[in-house]
Amino acid sequence: MVLRHPRPKIFLSLTPLIDVVFILLIFFMLVSQFSDWRKIELIPQAGLSAVLLAEEKSSSLRLRNDGLFVLNGETVGELRTAVAHLVSWGRDEVIVLSSEDLVEIQRVVDTIEALNTAGLTKVQLSEVQGGEMP
């Protein structure tokens, strides 16, 4: 007569699984980012040759260190005024944007944003003398 021993009960511990899952969660929380990087639409600097610029309507807008703007050689106090002039000249205008040495890039981006909001989307950044990188 064969006696059947009852099969021993196996208790599966879930603790290591929980540990691993928590470690995975912490890992992904630390290495993930949800920041939404966006791009600024610009005309490439080499995209418009001198001849093309001469053919197209173009204006130059220069950002001065003291917070003022120079629009086609004339000093303008506020960005709003410069944008209003540019809009009155037409929205097909190519705006060549340059800045002086101490101007921060955030101010240039704000200016581009204001121009784009006003419908002036053809913006080209222009290098200025003294713009050597450290």
Place this chain on the structure above:
Amino acid sequence: MNARRVKRSGYKPDGTLPLINIVLLLVLAFMMAGTFVEPMPTNFSPLRSEGAEPLRETVEPVVLTMNAQGIVSLDGRNQSVGELDSLLSGLGRSEHGVEVRADARAPAVHVITLLGSAESAGIKDVQIVTLGRK
């Protein structure tokens, strides 16, 4: 009757299973929705804008970071002018694009010079990227 059967078989419903399910769902959410954080210099405050367009996918864009002093780094390593020139000319012969993530306080002339150098090296897709305003 069911309760009696449960008691006899020795099965106890485990209260940790819903917890594991939720944590696994969180892990999946982080894996799918998040992107891996790229190294940023300390004290980095990214450019902010509202109206910029979503980033377009390019072939593994090379991310160049510029700090507030205008120093360019790649993968957390500062690049000298010579290193940067050879990097850009190498990228110009490939299909890679370049994303410039500049500190908001970086001198605009340095950013513009970097963009111009990248374009002169033959890189077709050069973008300034920003984050949305908080």
